[in-house]
Amino acid sequence: MSVVGVDLGALNTVIAVARNRGVDVITNEVSNRATPTLVGYGPKSRYIGETAKNQEVSNLKNTVASFTRLAGRSLNDPDVLIEKDYCSASLVDIDGQVGAEVTYMGNKEKFTATQIVSTFLTKVKQTASAELKLPVSDVVLSVPVWFTDSQRRALLDAAEIAGLKCLRLINDTTATALGWGITKTDLPPPEEKPRRIVFVDIGHSNYTASIVEFKKGELAVKATAWDRHFGGRNIDKALVDHFAKEFKEKFKIDINENAKGRFRVLVGVEKLKKILSANSQAPLNIESVMNDVDVRSMLKREELEELIKPMLDRATVPIEQALAEAKLKIEDIDAIEMIGGSTRVPALKTAIQNFFGKPLSFTLNQDEAVARGCAFSCAILSPVFRVRDFSVHDQVNYPIEFTWEKSEDIPDEDTSLIVFNKGNVMPSTKILTFYRKHPFDLEAKYAKPDTLPGKTNPWIGRFSVKGVKEDAKGDFMICKLKARLNVHGVLNVESGYYVEETEVEEPIPEPPKEEGKEGDAMDVDSKDKDDKPKTRKVKKQQRKGDLPLSAGTAALDQAQKDKAAERENQMIMEDKLVADTEHMKNELESFIYELKDKIIGVYAEFANDDEKAKLNAKLETVEDWLYDDGDDASKAQYVSKMEEVRSVAGPIIQRYNDKIEEERQRVLKKQQEAHAAKQAEIERKKREEEAKKQAEAPPETKDTEMSDADAVKPDEVEEPAA
Template identity: 85%
Template sequence: MSVVGIDLGTLNTVIAVARNRGVDVITNEVSNRATPSLVGFGPKSRYIGEAAKNQEISNLKNTVSSLTRLAGRSLNDPDVQAEKDFVSAPLVDINGQVGAEVTYMGKKEQFTATQLVAMFLTKCKATASAELKLPVSDVVLSCPVWYTDSQRRAMLDASEIAGLKCLRLINDTTATALGWGITKLDLPGPEEKPRRVCFIDIGHSNYTCAIVEFRKGELAVKSTAWDRHFGGRYFDKAMTDHFAEEFKEKYKININENLKARFRVIAGVEKIKKILSANSVAPLNVESVMNDVDVRGMLKREELEELVKPLLDRVTVPIEQALAEAKLKIEDIDVIEMIGGCTRVPSLKARIQEFFGKPLSFTLNQDEAVARGCAFSCAILSPVFRVRDFSVHDMVNYPIEFTWEKSDDIPDEDTSLTVFNKGNVMPSTKILTFYRKHAFDLEAKYAKPEQLPGKTNPWIGRFSVKGVHEDSKGDFMICKLKARLNVHGVLNVESGYYVEETEVEEPIPEPPKEEKKDGDAMDVDSKETKDEKPKMRKVKKQQRKGDLPLSAGTASLDEATRNAAAEKEAQMIMEDKLVADTEHQKNELESFIYELKDKITGVYSEFASDDEKSKLATKLDTIEDWLYDDGEDASKAQYVSKMEEIRSVAGPIIQRYNDKIEEERQAVLKKQQDAAMAKQAELERQKRELEAKNAPPEKPDAEMTDAEAVKPDEVEEPSA
């Protein structure tokens, strides 16, 4: 079972996996550790990730970017309208959701932002499966901290369409904090002062600041603040606008009138930005930007800083907001941890360091910290891995209130209640109590719509409570509803039930006895005090009697729509696979033709007659001509058929060659075996000779001599 974390970024996506007693970032099909967050559409198939990046300039109208900025939004949202500066595909409204209209397989198609995110997640799933050689199902996805309920639901729907089970939708900075804290062994204990860390994440399009308190085995997010329109792409835009004006004067061309020209310049200035992070000056060269005009330019670091001065002037605003919400001062912060690609800009780092008056910390990988935190979170939630216990207490970023219609039976009843306040711990559960005689509805919405991103609809959901009726005495039914803001940051009314009040007797707790003081009179226990029973009182207690049926209407896709989208995605995956297999078969055929043309005059020459050579050459020429003419867009079956045609002619020649090679191989093998046997026999002979040479000499059996036969002391002496 796999444990995967995905940092779904505006520009790039990073995939991390828990394995080998740690977390690894996995590479994609071209060995890059980050995959472009792009989905493109072509005449035969889709292009996702690296493939979409490779054809982006030539296929701008059919390539969609900024997926996370579009998910869960509507077309008329000012934020979405602002995205048109960065998204090249035309954006459209699809049943209240923003989507893109593209040309796919020769016809116009419309896909919602949720479907587009699902397509990209399908690619992430395939990349992870290929690396792990295991099926991938459980993931933890990151999302911007400012995401609303509808945006979070869109991400969850997208993961389901992609066939993934999202164990947790985690805020970017919370994932970073988890990755930072879980490896620390020196965190303070429960009774000690917590370690306070300010995490600053400035990426391609978002700037987020979070203040997090760490104690041993836990983290608690105390405050978060953000700037949704601050990041690398706004630096790129400032430079692109600068060069657009320069090229107008110098080359008399307007790149803003040509989408491809502008995107070519954007690609160039992105490289300049990276060069200027380490150098004082950088050149820009774009060949044939438009109207066959080559352009050249130069930018100094000081000029770049002047261009982005409006951005740099507001760089400390989110930090100030986060400190104010956490009720902390600069000196209360122990560590300032920087992540995100944009934090490499020297002037930006300098401004933040000047604000804090202490060195910044760069101990985390700026591009991979969020993905690693996601993988740790997935490992904690997965039953497969044993991970050090680490609790994550996130916080509510927007206050949520419930509203309902006033009951005719309760004229002075309030009709709204803020249930989850900003700063409350998340996940969180609250029990709401209603006194009703009939079924009723309640709505959940954000209490302060002005705090939401763009012009987001503050509505979250409508919940209908059924099965409510007056009791046998004509009194109200006491209804209890369980409202939960879950680990994803999504609100639901999970269950409803009704209770009845019953009178029960319970002992009255005795007041604590006063201690006897010196000089007090002697205590005398009366007999009646000893025998007295504890005093009882009647109290009303609520007992659960039954469940109340609930129905909900939220921003989540209904099951039928989600299933239809999943089927559509599965169909497109099969089409992509067929196109990839067809292209592979075409390449195989082309390689086979060139290989045979080379070998028929080389290694195959002596195994074919002149007639066979001529016949094969004619067949190869015919199929090669077909391949580059009618066969350019042929089906997989046609390429297989042409391959078989060639094999029917070349097969006997190849077989004779292979037989000869096999014969030679067997001869060499036999020769090697004979040599090995001869060597073994020689070793055996040498062994025997050595054994004979080193054996001890045997004593020969000799005839007994006369002297040995009769010993001297046994000779009889002659008689006198």
């Protein structure tokens, strides 16, 4: 099973996996470690990630960007109106949700932001599966800390539509803090003062500052503040507006009247901005920006800083807010960790460093820290991996209250209660108690709507409690509801039950006796064995049964998700058919050029003049068709044309292959004969060596045994006659 963490950024998405006793960031199909967060729609298929980026300038109106910031919002939200400056596709309302209207396969179609996110997540799933060579199911996705309940539910729905199981939606800076802390072995023990780190994340569109306390085996987020419209794209916009004014004066062109021209300038200023991060000045040269006009200019770093001065003036505001919420001073902070692409801007680094009066830390990978933290979180939540114990205590960023209708039987009853306060630990569970005689409803909403992003609807959900009735005595039923703010930051009323109060007797605890008091031992020893401990009657609640619940929230119902998943699978198959068709077309084209080359080369001696003429004629005919009517043919047509060519070239290719096989067999036979001769020579030399050793060995001497009877004694030897 795979364990995948995904940093779902507004500009780029980074995918990390837990493996080999660590975390690796994986590359996409073109070996990039970050994939553009873009989805485009074309006449035949969709373009996702890298392919969407490659055709963006030629397909601007059908390419959707910033969809992660659009999911779960409505079209009239002021933040969505701001996103129109950064998304070239037309944004529309789709049943109360914001979506995009594009031309797909020749037809005007509308897709909600949730559907577009699910489309992109299918690409993430394919990329991870291709790298791991395993099916991918469990993921942890990062989200900006300021996301509301409806935005979080939209991402969870998108993951489900894409066939992914999201184990956790984790806040960007919380993921970063986890990745930083889980590898540290020198964190203070629980009884000592915690180590306090400020994580500053300035990305493409968002600025977040979090203060996190670390102790051995745990982290706790103490405060978080943010600026939703502070990042690299705001710098880019300031530069584009500057050059638009300059080009209007110098070259008499208005790039604001030409979408493609403005986009070309945007691409140019992105590069210029990166050059200025390391150099004092940088050039801007763009060929044929619009109306066949080439433009060129030069910008100094000081000029850039003057252009973004309004941003620099508020560069430390989120940090100041976080410190105030955590009730901490600058001297209480042990380190400042900087992540996000925009933290490379020298002026921003200088402003933050001057605020703290101490050096900034860049020990984390600025582009990949969030994805690595997500992968660690996924490994902790997955049963497959054994990970060092590390607890993550995030916090509630918006206070949540419940409201309900007043009961007629309780005239002085309060009708609202803030259940989760800002700063409470998350995830957390609260038990709500109601005294009712009839079924009732309650609503959850954000207590302070003015703190929400844009004009987000503060409503979270409506929960109906069924099965409530008065008891046999006509008294209230005591209803208990379990409200939980889960690991995703999503609120649900998970269960309901009712209890009854019963009187039970319990022993009264004896007061502790004072040590050293005389007579203590005597009192114990003299206690009558028949004395019973004193008891008292107390009321205790006992659970008697469950209460059915029904909920209405911003999440899609199962039928809507099933319909969206079916549509997504249909589009995946259409994309695959287009890819297979393109592959078959390329194969046919390559086969034609290969045969044209070989028929006058290696195949020449295996075909007579008539066969060569016939094959060349067929190749010319198919090639003409391929670049005319066959330029936009079906896969079956390409396969048919391939078979036509093979039927003519087949006999020639077979003769060539037969000759090659014959030569191969001849070479193989020679190799076998040479091998056999070599083995025979080895055996012959071995026998000669053995014979030589035997010849050089000394003769063997044998000891013969003689019995006493056979032995000749001296006395028995006869003397010879004289």
